[in-house]
Amino acid sequence: MASLTSISQSHTLLKKPNFTPSIPHNLSSSFTPRDFLFSKTQSFKLPQMASRSYVVSASTTETPRKRYPGEAKGFVEEMRFVAMKLHTKEQAKEGEKEVKQPEEHSVRKWEPSIDGYLKFLVDSKLVYDTLESIIDEAAFPIYAEFRNTGLERSEKLAKDLQWFEEQGYAIPKPSSPGITYAEYLKEISDKDPQAFICHFYNTYFAHSAGGRMIGKKVAQQILNNRELEFYKWDGDLSQLLQNVRDKLNKVAESWTRDEKNHCLEETEKSFKHSGEILRLILS
Numbered sequence: 001m002a003s004l005t006s007i008s009q010s011h012t013l014l015k016k017p018n019f020t021p022s023i024p025h026n027l028s029s030s031f032t033p034r035d036f037l038f039s040k041t042q043s044f045k046l047p048q049m050a051s052r053s054y055v056v057s058a059s060t061t062e063t064p065r066k067r068y069p070g071e072a073k074g075f076v077e078e079m080r081f082v083a084m085k086l087h088t089k090e091q092a093k094e095g096e097k098e099v100k101q102p103e104e105h106s107v108r109k110w111e112p113s114i115d116g117y118l119k120f121l122v123d124s125k126l127v128y129d130t131l132e133s134i135i136d137e138a139a140f141p142i143y144a145e146f147r148n149t150g151l152e153r154s155e156k157l158a159k160d161l162q163w164f165e166e167q168g169y170a171i172p173k174p175s176s177p178g179i180t181y182a183e184y185l186k187e188i189s190d191k192d193p194q195a196f197i198c199h200f201y202n203t204y205f206a207h208s209a210g211g212r213m214i215g216k217k218v219a220q221q222i223l224n225n226r227e228l229e230f231y232k233w234d235g236d237l238s239q240l241l242q243n244v245r246d247k248l249n250k251v252a253e254s255w256t257r258d259e260k261n262h263c264l265e266e267t268e269k270s271f272k273h274s275g276e277i278l279r280l281i282l283s
Contacts, residue, residue: 068260075252075260076245079201082267101275102282107210107217112281114222115172118164119280121230122171123178125157127277130182131200140193142251149247150240151204156229163228177276184273194259198266201248203274208233208241218281 070077088099099105132154138144161171174182189196215231233240252260 074245074249075255075263076201076248078260078264079198079248079267080205082264083202083206083271086267086271101279107214110214110217110221110282112218112222113283114169116281116283117218117222118161118169119172119175119283120277121157121161121164123174123181123277123280124230125154125161126174126178126182127185127203128153128157130185131203134185134189134196135200139190142193142197143189145247145251146200146244149204149244150233150235151208151244153204153207153230156232160228160230175280177273177280181273181277184269192262194255194263195266195269197248197251198263199270199273202267202270204244205241206274208237214278214281 068078070079070081086097088097088105102110132152135143135146138147165171185196185199188199212231215228219225219227252263255263
């Protein structure tokens with residue numbers, strides 16, 4: 001996707017149920033169903049209930065559980081799959097959403113302005129400040145897993161805004177889209193870790209993919225090709241992303257299927273908030 005909500009990345013064998021027959025207490029520990037059925041030297045009769053249980057269990061076939069798209073590769077792939085479906089066809093080949101807003105068009109069609117871009121950077125910094133503060137404070141232990149990942153953007157954005165100020169531009173105050181999103185992140189982080197992790201993933205991974213495309217396009221059009229710190233990472237970005245993927249997959253291993261689905265359902269809200277901030281570039 002050519003937006004901050006872009007994420008660049010993308011059965012089951014039927015098993016016979018294991019069966020352990022119900023054995024009466026007065027039988028030898030070495031007794032097996034085969035002994036019972038074929039031995040000529042033993043004459044045991046199982047109680048009625050035990051016998052019925054044996055027949056039913058032996059004839060029952062385990063129903064395979066439905067696999068979720070991407071599940072076999074880990075939960076991060078499930079999140080990526082859901083996110084890509086919320087793109088438009090202009091943004092990604094896997095996209096299914098119809099174009100309704102200016103920022104949902106391909107970045108090639110954008111006409112950014114300096115004033116709009118500054119609003120976007122300021123609101124983005126507020127969101128990253130909030131995310132990184134939540135991670136540092138770690139209301140839930142799993143948040144601490146994502147400290148110092150190398151994906152942090154707050155300090156980078158501070159340097160960029162300082163540079164703009166040095167060029168004589170007035171730095172605006174955060175606007176409604178950024179303030180609203182930051183407040184929402186604080187709210188869910190205290191009570192809903194699965195929802196928060198969804199926003200964490202979509203924000204950082206989108207910026208590492210479509211976000212970079214946006215940065216390059218804006219730099220070409222209004223910044224004389226200057227590359228901002230916002231689009232630079234210390235170290236190999238692909239490895240930094242893989243490290244975080246591994247952590248996300250590990251954290252999600254302890255979640256129930258319902259908790260995973262709840263996380264996935266939060267993706268649409270993540271897109272809504274980030275899209276409103278992205279739209280500032282074109283204001």
